Amino acid sequence: MNQNPQKRLPRIAASSYLNTAPLIWSFIYGSQRESVQLFTDTAPARCAEMLARDEVDAALVPVIEYHRLPNVAIVPDVCVGSRSAVRSVVIASRVNNLKKVRRVALDNSSRTSVALVKIIFREFLGFEPEWETSPPDLKSMLARADAALIIGDPAMKIPRDKFRVFDLATLWHDYTGLGFVFAMWMVRTSNATVVRANDFAGARDEGLAHLEEIAAQHADRIGLSRNEIRDYLTRNIAFQMDEEMKKGLQLYFDLAHKHDLIQTSRVLEFATF
Numbered sequence: 001m002n003q004n005p006q007k008r009l010p011r012i013a014a015s016s017y018l019n020t021a022p023l024i025w026s027f028i029y030g031s032q033r034e035s036v037q038l039f040t041d042t043a044p045a046r047c048a049e050m051l052a053r054d055e056v057d058a059a060l061v062p063v064i065e066y067h068r069l070p071n072v073a074i075v076p077d078v079c080v081g082s083r084s085a086v087r088s089v090v091i092a093s094r095v096n097n098l099k100k101v102r103r104v105a106l107d108n109s110s111r112t113s114v115a116l117v118k119i120i121f122r123e124f125l126g127f128e129p130e131w132e133t134s135p136p137d138l139k140s141m142l143a144r145a146d147a148a149l150i151i152g153d154p155a156m157k158i159p160r161d162k163f164r165v166f167d168l169a170t171l172w173h174d175y176t177g178l179g180f181v182f183a184m185w186m187v188r189t190s191n192a193t194v195v196r197a198n199d200f201a202g203a204r205d206e207g208l209a210h211l212e213e214i215a216a217q218h219a220d221r222i223g224l225s226r227n228e229i230r231d232y233l234t235r236n237i238a239f240q241m242d243e244e245m246k247k248g249l250q251l252y253f254d255l256a257h258k259h260d261l262i263q264t265s266r267v268l269e270f271a272t273f
Contacts, residue, residue, distance in 0.1 A: 022207030
């Protein structure tokens with residue numbers, strides 16, 4: 001007999017990148033730790049696939065998936081974004097000028113970042129290089145291409161003295177004057193009642209109040225100092241989607257539609273709890 005969906009624990013998924021840590025700390029260690037069944041250690045694109053297949057009720061997914069997933073709504077106020085420099089979503093190259101790039105290797109772990117790279121070249125730089133999809137290994141990527149898209153924790157460890165590193169949030173801000181939203185919690189509208197009791201904004205606030213613990217937990221795994229981690233999570237990442245961030249998100253969707261990266265530019269629909 002199937003378990004009553006109103007009685008089971010909500011199933012939620014998120015990647016294990018450092019920039020998700022404050023959003024899921026409460027569900028692992030904090031006040032909401034027994035309130036959900038949490039799936040981590042999976043790529044952002046995989047989280048979207050789990051949500052599409054109804055394997056989870058909510059997931060922290062790349063924002064481009066909002067236009068690819070039917071019957072989902074956005075959890076309001078919470079995001080993974082950046083107002084200027086994000087550090088963990090970059091183009092690495094041995095070429096100093098992006099206008100000289102002829103081929104780009106793309107880490108497809110996040111379709112949002114792939115679409116953003118294409119928008120930057122098509123809309124802002126005015127040309128399109130060749131694209132190829134590649135596992136996220138910088139050495140092998142640059143053996144075949146002039147530049148490589150790298151996301152997540154590995155992007156922060158690229159030696160800046162050996163490669164020219166272009167921060168995608170910085171490029172976006174330079175051209176638009178706006179911040180950029182990379183990921184959001186999304187819920188299946190048919191399962192919204194299952195996650196209604198979970199406080200995603202409260203989980204964010206609780207996580208941000210425990211940055212010392214988060215820095216200690218991740219320092220050895222990532223290979224960054226505690227100070228670097230705290231700086232990244234407070235200066236580079238924005239976890240609240242204010243009006244300026246919403247404007248940036250809507251512009252991203254409009255440009256993605258203009259360049260045929262999504263079929264339509266949907267109005268933002270937020271879940272009500």
